[in-house]
Amino acid sequence: MSALTIAPAEPRRFATFSVAEMFCGIDVAQVQEVLKYQEMTPVPLAPGVIQGLINLRGQIVTAVDLRRRFRLPERPADRKPMNMVLRCDGGAVSLLVDEIGDVVAVDGCEHEPPPSTMDAFHREAVEAVFKLDGKLLLALDTSKVLHIDGEL
């Protein structure tokens, strides 16, 4: 399992953010940009994880709420989410997160696969756990995060 797609030569860099108590990261190469809260147009009949559509300079971007995706408690009404816009095959997608952190470079050695005790819901979307100073960084597999089943 540790034979992950991590090039040992070059340390990977993650754009980090927090969702509820979780500290997560996404490979910077996949991140298009970070935006403050944007007005959204809700999509009726869409799965609950999809919060709405954002106008990103003329491009229509689907916003996916990571709290709902991970079945975490709802964000308090007074806390506006941030947008982490990702480059995907089918166009850009925005992940709604609580707070944006720094870009963190990790050394390929300090990581492990997600522990088996982790909630299955999170585990399938977590590619690896990096042990940073004082906290753990959950590196997300965006294709899994964005694979949304109709039932949600």
Next chain:
Amino acid sequence: MIQDQEILTEFIIETNENLVRLNQDLVAIESRPKDTDLLASIFRTFHTIKGTTGFLGFSKLESLTHIAENVLSQVRNGERELTPELVSLILETADVVTAELAAIEATGQESGASTEDLRRRLRQFADQVPDRTADPAGDLTAEPSMNIEATFDSTMEPDAVADEPSQAQAAVSGPAAEAGMATKGPSLADSTIRVDVAMLDKLMNLVGELVLSRNQILQYAVRHADAALGATSQHLNLITTELQEGVMKTRMQPIGTVWNKLPRVVRDMANATHKQIKLEMDGAETELDRTIIEAIKDPLTHLLRNACDHGLETPAIRTADGKPSQGKLAMRAFHEGGHVNIEIADDGAGIDPKKVKNKAVSKGLIRADQAERMDDRDAIQLIFLPGFSTAEKVTNISGRGVGMDVVKTNVERIGGAVEVVSEKGRGTTVRIKIPLTLAIIPGLVVMSSGQRYVIPQVSLQELIRLEGDGIRKAIEKTGGSPVLRRRGHLLPLVYMNETLGLAPTDVRETLQVINIVVLQAEDRQFGLVVDSVLDTQEIVVKPLGQQLKKVDCFAGATIMGDGGVALILDVARVGRKAGVVLEREGGDAQQDQQRHSTDNTQTYLLFRAAGLRRAALPLAEVSRLEEFPRSSIEFTAGRPVIQYRGEILPLISLGRVLGAGHKDTAFQRDPVQAVVFRAGDRSVGLVVDEIIDIAADAIGEPPASAAGKGGVLRSTRIDKKVTDLIDLEALIESCGPSLLPELAQSLDALRAGVSEAWEQDQLMEVA
């Protein structure tokens, strides 16, 4: 290396163009075998291909085109006739060249396929002429003579020169491959350039963005009373509109680019099926967006093949039927109201509704009793059901008869519609209606639950606003399915808030104002109740992301003037979700089947007539409810009729059909109430005393003893009350065969034989 690639690309593009012209020329020359200009053009095309393939080292193509060229030079020198067999052979050669070209485009080299057989047959042709062998040297010497001959002909036939000046000029201008290049003409080269299609697509996207920005600025300018800003934004508005039109035009292609290939298709079909077919084309210059041209290419070819294979008959049958032995296929394209209409009409055997029904029943697509009740028009629509084939035997030619459903799907995917009209023995016409462009469409902006939505203008029929008491009067609530009585027609209503899951059902009771957007989805109409109607706007359709693919009801999204995002409704899918448009429509029987299989309920129209306190008809059978002043009833051949929408509507009174024991009071009323329905290809009016209601109920098994009065009535329970259900089929039958056929004659002629007194008597007797 890059340069090589460029040369290769150029070669492929040019050769493809040459091949298109070659195909056209070859088909044309069959009807005009003596046309030396055409022959010269064909010869030159082969010569050019031979030259360039030789230059690029494609030896197989070179040797093949070389032999073809030899044979053609013999024809040109008058050493042999241009027979249909020879044309077929040359066409086959063109096909091989096309296939090789595709291989070259894909892999950079010729395919491994052998052309030996074709070469041998071509050589046989060449060798049949005793005094001339397939000698490459001889061919070279032939070159100048051809030019002389062509020039000579041009001077002999001034008409030909006038028609095709470039051809004549080309023939004069001289030898070899260079001539082929030059013939495309200095004038063309000066005034046109080739542009990559991707570039045009990009321009179109940019213009889309510009339109959105323009909308935003216009909205901003309205809010801020600034004269300079106002003037500038108006100017921007005009320029943007013009630019939008201009860019859209660059993407427009005449439909002829698709049609060009069709004469060849028809020719091959005619040969393969041993039929004589004449293809007429009208409106080839009609322009369409290239994405749409791409999308309709296959459906059109398929329809044409269908017409050749299944539609037109063999000469023997045609002659026996008293038709000219040559079948006619007419294609027509024209603009109409922001849409393009394409028609493919044949004068063949037409579609036999009975055969279609039988086939549909035997394939299990519909039930036998549905087929019985279905009228001819609806029966013909059955050919659009998946897995349908009317051909007596399966043929290779038109793809085993599958595909009418694919044609329909493809056309609907680009927002178009297909319609088939057919008359047995007279022919079939398929009409396709498609939008001009897909990228920027006019739409109506509406509000629902605080959000804006856009409804494509194409689907829009009319807007209705009801207030206060008007709501209760116009909208009838029956078993949970509200309908609007609109000009005698019952329009099912869909509450947008509810369908989109935004509001509970009970809210609709409290509405003081109702805005209804009447929409056309496929062949059904329904009314969409929205909170408010804002305005119409040009919108740029943007696709929704991958994550929303499964969400029904939306065709995309757009960006509004204020920068917000609005969803674009997919009208057909909204209708389907609400249950007013069927999953796959194919006439009423299909609808019935849906009802049977899904919720097993049927909606009925309840009325009083002939002393029956509660009679019912399936609502699906009813086309309209009408009121006529009693004085407008006229009589022909002893039957009451009324002039109705340009045709003569026979009126049936239930009391008269049922006879003794049933009072016939319907004609006494003024105005007279009539339920209009279709019987065969004609409308019939059933005169009733009073319309009571509309009710939905499960379709129960009728009691065994129910059939009575010649099968017209049967008792059943609708909405928990005993009701007489009327069997329309039996009703028509009991009126006798004289009801329908003779009515086609003009009313005046018929009226002459009917005296005023008689008419009065009749009314009295009825009373």
